[in-house]
Amino acid sequence: MVAISQTGLPPKTRYAKVRSLHWVLICALVVCAGLSLQIGATDVQFTTILFKAASGQVLSPAEQVVFFDIRLPRLVMGCLVGAALAVSGAAMQGLFRNPLADPGIVGVGAGAGLGAIVAIVLGACLPLWIQEVTGNQLVPVAAFLAGWGSTLLLYRVSTRNGRTSVATMLLAGIALGALAGAISGILVYVADDRQLRDLTFWGLGSLAGASWAKIVAAGPMIFLSIAVASYLGRGLNGLALGEATAEHIGIDVQRLKSIAILTVAGATGAAVAVSGGIGFIGIVVPHLLRLATGPDHRTLLINAALVGAILLILADVIARVVIAPAELPIGIVTAVLGAPVFLWILLKRRGLVEL
Amino acid sequence: MSFHARNIHVSYGHHQALAGVSLHAKAGEVTAIVGPNGSGKSTLLGAMTATLPYEGEVSLNGRSVAGQKPWELAAQRAVLPQASKLAFPFTVIEVVQIGLHAGTAGAQTDVPMHALARVGLSHYAHRNFQDLSGGEAQRVMLARVLAQVWAPVQAGTPRWLLLDEPVSSLDIAHQLQVIDIARDFAARGGGVIAVMHDLNLTALFADKVAILAAGKCLAVGTPTEVLQDDILSRTYGCTLRVCAPPGDERPYILPHAASA
Numbered sequence: 001m002v003a004i005s006q007t008g009l010p011p012k013t014r015y016a017k018v019r020s021l022h023w024v025l026i027c028a029l030v031v032c033a034g035l036s037l038q039i040g041a042t043d044v045q046f047t048t049i050l051f052k053a054a055s056g057q058v059l060s061p062a063e064q065v066v067f068f069d070i071r072l073p074r075l076v077m078g079c080l081v082g083a084a085l086a087v088s089g090a091a092m093q094g095l096f097r098n099p100l101a102d103p104g105i106v107g108v109g110a111g112a113g114l115g116a117i118v119a120i121v122l123g124a125c126l127p128l129w130i131q132e133v134t135g136n137q138l139v140p141v142a143a144f145l146a147g148w149g150s151t152l153l154l155y156r157v158s159t160r161n162g163r164t165s166v167a168t169m170l171l172a173g174i175a176l177g178a179l180a181g182a183i184s185g186i187l188v189y190v191a192d193d194r195q196l197r198d199l200t201f202w203g204l205g206s207l208a209g210a211s212w213a214k215i216v217a218a219g220p221m222i223f224l225s226i227a228v229a230s231y232l233g234r235g236l237n238g239l240a241l242g243e244a245t246a247e248h249i250g251i252d253v254q255r256l257k258s259i260a261i262l263t264v265a266g267a268t269g270a271a272v273a274v275s276g277g278i279g280f281i282g283i284v285v286p287h288l289l290r291l292a293t294g295p296d297h298r299t300l301l302i303n304a305a306l307v308g309a310i311l312l313i314l315a316d317v318i319a320r321v322v323i324a325p326a327e328l329p330i331g332i333v334t335a336v337l338g339a340p341v342f343l344w345i346l347l348k349r350r351g352l353v354e355l
Numbered sequence: 356m357s358f359h360a361r362n363i364h365v366s367y368g369h370h371q372a373l374a375g376v377s378l379h380a381k382a383g384e385v386t387a388i389v390g391p392n393g394s395g396k397s398t399l400l401g402a403m404t405a406t407l408p409y410e411g412e413v414s415l416n417g418r419s420v421a422g423q424k425p426w427e428l429a430a431q432r433a434v435l436p437q438a439s440k441l442a443f444p445f446t447v448i449e450v451v452q453i454g455l456h457a458g459t460a461g462a463q464t465d466v467p468m469h470a471l472a473r474v475g476l477s478h479y480a481h482r483n484f485q486d487l488s489g490g491e492a493q494r495v496m497l498a499r500v501l502a503q504v505w506a507p508v509q510a511g512t513p514r515w516l517l518l519d520e521p522v523s524s525l526d527i528a529h530q531l532q533v534i535d536i537a538r539d540f541a542a543r544g545g546g547v548i549a550v551m552h553d554l555n556l557t558a559l560f561a562d563k564v565a566i567l568a569a570g571k572c573l574a575v576g577t578p579t580e581v582l583q584d585d586i587l588s589r590t591y592g593c594t595l596r597v598c599a600p601p602g603d604e605r606p607y608i609l610p611h612a613a614s615a
Contacts, residue, residue: 097442161408237453240442244406249454249503250429295443 018293018303025306029079032313036075039317041325042066069211076219077210078316079309081275084222084267086308087229087301089282090289094236094297095260096166099290103268103282105170106261107150110177112272113203114184115146120198121187139202140214144273150176151265155258164257204329205276207316218270225267226305232260233298240295278331280338281308287345356382356416356513358432358546363402363411365395372398373409374570380563382416382513382546385537387557389550390567391591396550397437399567400519403548404434416512432515433503437523439496441484447471447495448480454499470502471495473536475529489524497521497533507545516540518549522556534560554595554608558582566590582606 037046044066052059059067088103096105103109119142123131131138154176158168188199235256238246247253271278285308289300315333322328358380365373373395380386388396402409405420405428413420415431433454441450451467471477474494479487484495497518504514516537522530530553537547538560551557557564558578566573566581568590574581579599587595587608594612599605 094442099443237445237449240445241450241453242436242440244404245434245436245439247406247425248404248429248434250426252425290443294449295445296449 018296018299021293021299021303022306025303025310029306029310029313032310032317033075033079036078036313036317037067037071039321040066040071041320041327044071046071073212073215074207074210074316075313076215077274078207078313080215080219080222081207081271081278082281082308082310082312083226083305084271084308085278085281085312086285086304087226088264088268088271090286090297090301090304091229091232091236091260091264092282093286094232094239094300095257096170097240097242099287100283103264105173106265106268107154107173107176108147108265108268108272109277110173110180111150112143112147112269113277114150114180115142115144116202116273116276117184117187117199118142118146120202121191121195137213137217140217140273144218144269147269147272148265150180151261151269155261163254164261166257169261201329202276203331205278205331205334206319206327206329207275207312208327209274214274218274221266221270225263225270228259228263229267230302230305232256232263233296233301236260236297236301276329276331278312278334280334280342281312284338284342285311287342291345356546357414358382358403358416358515358548359412359414360399360403361412361414363399363409363413365398365402365407365409372570373402375411376567376570376572378403378548378565378572378575380515380546380548382515383541383544384562385541385547385549385560386563386565387549387551387561388565388567389552389554389557390573394567395570396567397519398570400434400517400548400550404428404432404517406434415515429503430509430514431504431512432517433500435496435500435516435518435521437519439492444483444485446481447476447484447487450484450495451499451502454503466502466505467498470498470505473501474498475532490526490529493521493524494529494533497536501536501540504545507540507543513545515546515548518547520550520552523552530556554582554587558606558608579604579606582608 034046042062044063046067049059049063049067085103089101092101092103092105093099095101116139119139123138154169154172155164157172158165188196191199235246235251238249238251239253239256243253286300286304289303289307293299293303312330312334315330315337319328319330319333360376360378363373363376364371376395376399378386378388378399388399390396398407401407402411403413403420405413415428420428445453448467448471451470455466468477468480471480474497476491476494476498479491479495484492487495500516504516507514518537521533521537525533534556537549541547541562549561551561561578563575564578564581565575566586573590574586582597584595584597587597593610593614596609596611597606598609600607
């Protein structure tokens with residue numbers, strides 16, 4: 001056997017180095033949060049409010065409304081949605097062993113989109129008691145239920161004898177997506193002009209509707225999902241070696257799959273329900289982190305949550321100021337910024353451009 | 356202590372891959388499974404590792420495998436697959452550490468580096484696994500498997516290495532190195548079960564050989580007992596001559612003609 005003196009000390013692995021990245025990202029998140037509270041359509045400034053609070057002065061009603069009812073809930077919701085989408089993306093990529101998997105791959109996106117369209121177009125036809133229970137939150141509630149429901153359906157379809165086939169899930173997801181698209185098409189066809197406009201804006205995504213009520217509804221689900229997902233790191237690392245090998249090194253693969261799928265459906269469903277279709281976060285964030293710090297899911301999942309929150313807050317700041325006092329749907333910002341960055345990463349990786 | 360498969364049946368659709376095969380492997384020995392392509396060697400290993408559904412009974416160190424949790428089994432045996440694919444760009448050392456999931460030690464120990472050194476690849480620790488050649492990747496996977504069951508005997512219970520064609524993509528020096536590793540593991544009290552193609556290497560390192568053909572076990576015994584002209588020629592459907600060098604009872608096999 002080779003003497004250990006020849007091999008030297010165990011090398012410091014990327015894992016040990018990357019763990020300290022948490023703190024850097026948390027600091028960055030705090031800075032971005034401050035920026036998000038500072039900048040907006042009105043000239044209410046976070047620094048002024050901090051100064052007033054520190055010196056015991058009373059805030060003006062306008063400042064109270066802008067700060068506590070608009071900017072703060074918007075910031076919290078941006079964090080929640082960004083983190084949920086990025087963690088879900090990282091978890092799905094680990095589960096499907098493919099860096100191009102999207103949180104929507106488990107049917108959440110298609111289902112939630114259909115739910116939203118049904119609520120927008122047919123909401124007025126629903127029984128009165130449903131409309132009373134949901135109030136003006138009918139669209140998010142319907143989107144969440146339909147997103148979660150379609151994932152459960154996909155999960156059932158692709159599970160035989162207690163084993164879930166991710167390949168079947170992928171294919172069945174495409175079929176289900178096409179079906180949801182067709183039904184949506186019918187509803188779009190019968191929708192009136194105002195409904196069409198609502199539909200379009202829902203699909204582009206926005207944090208403009210942020211409210212404490214939505215945060216209370218979606219927050220616990222997203223928090224729980226991220227907390228659960230952050231414990232899937234070791235299992236997903238094992239899964240990178242294939243399902244059989246993961247089982248051989250002691251991972252309960254079926255349990256891992258169920259937990260991953262259900263938490264992703266919960267987090268993505270809640271995020272999509274409150275903010276509409278925000279693209280690219282789920283793919284770009286884990287991909288960037290993998291390039292920067294390696295593919296170890298034990299750090300990737302939690303760092304993805306932080307980077308997802310940071311990016312979505314920044315995107316929201318841009319969405320608010322770029323055409324102030326109006327604002328852009330945030331899905332446009334994430335796509336306009338995300339798509340070129342993603343293409344650049346892809347080309348750079350393939351050595352086609354030297355930047 | 357043993358790894359015991361009794362009366363194993365496995366079917367793929369209508370095709371019966373294994374029809375009532377039994378294998379009794381003892382700790383402290385190297386047991387080789389040989390046979391032609393499609394004879395059910397890897398299927399038998401798959402049943403013993405509960406990778407595929409089977410009928411029959413498999414017991415590990417006296418306890419039935421069915422009903423044991425993956426992490427309980429992983430602490431007792433490690434499995435080297437025929438081919439390995441990796442989904443993300445992990446480094447070599449990270450791949451070996453993944454194998455420690457249910458093992459005796461956490462990822463912070465130096466077991467992964469010892470395991471890499473054992474297969475002669477410690478200088479590759481920070482290379483990207485996906486950039487390695489087929490043979491190098493196979494040796495890294497062997498290191499991962501070794502790290503998982505680093506001590507061949509734990510708390511008085513032997514642990515097991517199940518190797519599916521461990522030398523198939525290796526040059527001759529590394530073939531001999533793998534055989535050395537397996538013999539050493541058995542000599543220190545662990546058990547080794549290996550699916551093999553190379554009959555000469557099998558004769559060199561196995562204590563016991565099981566010959567499979569068409570889903571049935573044709574013969575079991577020491578290499579000298581089992582590796583015989585008539586048995587091999589019947590199994591493989593070609594003419595093989597078994598010889599023994601003077602002063603060495605281990606047989607070696609010469610291919611002779613493509614027909615029996």
